[in-house]
Amino acid sequence: MDGRHRGLIYTFRSSTAAPEPTAMPAGRANPYEQDLERNAANFAPLTPLTFIEWSAAVYPRRTAVIHGARRYTWGETYARARRLASALARRGVGAGDTVAAMLANTPEMYECHFGVPMTGAVLNTLNTRLDAAAIGFMLGHGEAKVLLTDREFAGTIAGALAPLERRPIVIDVDDPEYAGPGDRLGELDYEAFLAGGDPGFDWQPPADEWQAIALNYTSGTTGNPKGVVYSHRGAYLNGVGNILTWGMPRHAVYLWTLPMFHCNGWCFPWTMAANAGTNVCLRRVDPALIFPLIRAHGVTHYCGAPIVHTSLINADPKLREGIRHKVSAFVAGAAPPQSMIEGMERIGFDLTHVYGLTETYGPATVCAKHDEWSALDAGARAERNGRQGVRYLLEEGCMVMDPATMQPVPADGETMGEIMFRGNVTMKGYLKNPQATAEAFEGGWFHSGDLAVRQPDGYIKIKDRAKDIIISGGENISSLEVEDVICRHPAVLAVAVVAQPDARWGETPCAFVELKPGATATAAEITEHCRAHLARFKAPRAVVFGALPRTSTGKIQKFVLRQQARSVSAIE
Secondary structure: OOHHHHHHHHHHOOOOOOOOOOOOOOOOOOHHHOOOOOOOOOOOOOOOHHHHHHHHHHOOOOEEEEEOOEEEEHHHHHHHHHHHHHHHHHOOOOOOOEEEEEOOOOHHHHHHHHHHHHOOOEEEEOOOOOOHHHHHHHHHHOOEEEEEEEHHHHHHHHHHHOOOOOOOEEEEEOOOOOOOOOOOOOOEEHHHHHHOOOOOOOOOOOOOOOOEEEEEEOOOOOOOOOEEEEEHHHHHHHHHHHHHHHOOOOOOEEEOOOOOOOHHHHOHHHHHHHHOOEEEOOOOOOHHHHHHHHHHHOOOEEEEOHHHHHHHHOOOHHHHOOOOOOEEEEEEOOOOOHHHHHHHHHOOEEEEEEEEEHHHOEEEEEOOOOHHHHHOOHHHHHHHHOOOEEEOOOOOEEEEEEOOOOEEOOOOOOOOEEEEEEOOOOOOEEOOOHHHHHHHOHHHOEEEEEEEEEOOOOOEEEEEEHHHOEEEOOEEEOHHHHHHHHHOOOOEEEEEEEEEEEOOOEEEEEEEEEEOOOOOOOHHHHHHHHHHHOOHHHOOOEEEEOOOOEOOOOOEOHHHHHHHHOHHHHHO
């Protein structure tokens, strides 16, 4: 076996059971198991709460959080988190309880990631873009004892609370940076609530690092969403893993373009505490806001869905003037198209592709870059950088497997299988849903539902969601492959390709295309563009222009487009 890839072999090993320990010779006890017990001096449960304690002790006067005119040091942020914990504890909040947060990316949301688990309770960050019915379901299912809510979302929260049999204690957050409409619904204001807490609150780490720290709900595109439970151990390891994976220097400046409600901001609230960096808060993703913040605060890192990066690429170049330092960005989701990778290079931003799911604490694989890639031409460089890559260092296993045999697919770049994960950066399971948990962990691996290939160098490349494959005349067509080509058209801002029924071929691709502002294109032009870069059978038979429906996290809602294209009828 080629020794150059030995490091990747471990990533894709197929064993589903831990190796049996080598037996000691008869009559001899293992000396390393004698009189070497865990005790308070040599063992402590892992928890990301220790990160903020450390930063506050070592860098108490460094700026931790910036939001408009507000500034908090690490010493102040730690004290505010302890006040929150104390105030919650005085209301009877503790182990087994849930505290929900319907908040924007503000200092209060950041403080919740520490103050809530300091009580032993579980933080449930709610998706601010969901409707009242969905939020109401989550509050009821998670049995929220306390709800912290921003005034901006009062309309949604009022509707969510109305049908609940047990109303949580409601605490209002009135952000000075928000000047829009919205009523106060709670019995107390957040700052008044904090004033009743003790900044020296003697919080205790969890007795067991397997204890739950956070509850995150899946998007719920069909039926009720599932509650994904994170542990202190997983949050600790992925928080550190973000630093190691990204190569973040100490005191990084992180812009909150990614919602903190999305997989707890991919664990970056805890990452930034471990980094003793600076959190720059942002209520609304807008290039006219983002570029000035990057320039004013020297932002070094940010994360986001593809649409965030696309908006920056296509923004008025004047907005970028004066930004001369390196800015690093994470993009997650499907493989970024060549146009996005080249566009980020053009504006001087360093883009890294990561991939994961709610069930893996956010990103769990990374397209780890190699120095020699920089010498490649733009197309080849984009091809390598557009892959989902290899496992996070602190994720134990990631493999592309045949779900029927649970065996790894060959590293030939052709054979598709399902991406599966296992290890410490994988959820505890789904709250109150043992059947779904068992199905997700069948065979000792978490099943992602995403289809991919393994390339000869061991890197993963997603080809499609299992339900997104288009079978036309017996030939498999990857919708992502077609989307990647269409995105290269200069007039195209975003695209989604789904199956549509065809009397002759069974299924054919249908492309839904969103054009750049002021740009024009015809269906014939899009089709011919595809035929120039793809096999003719892969070109869409239909092209529909218009704004694309998106989820609350910026992902395109393909299920809506499948309904429009009558995709289901194509396979019935």
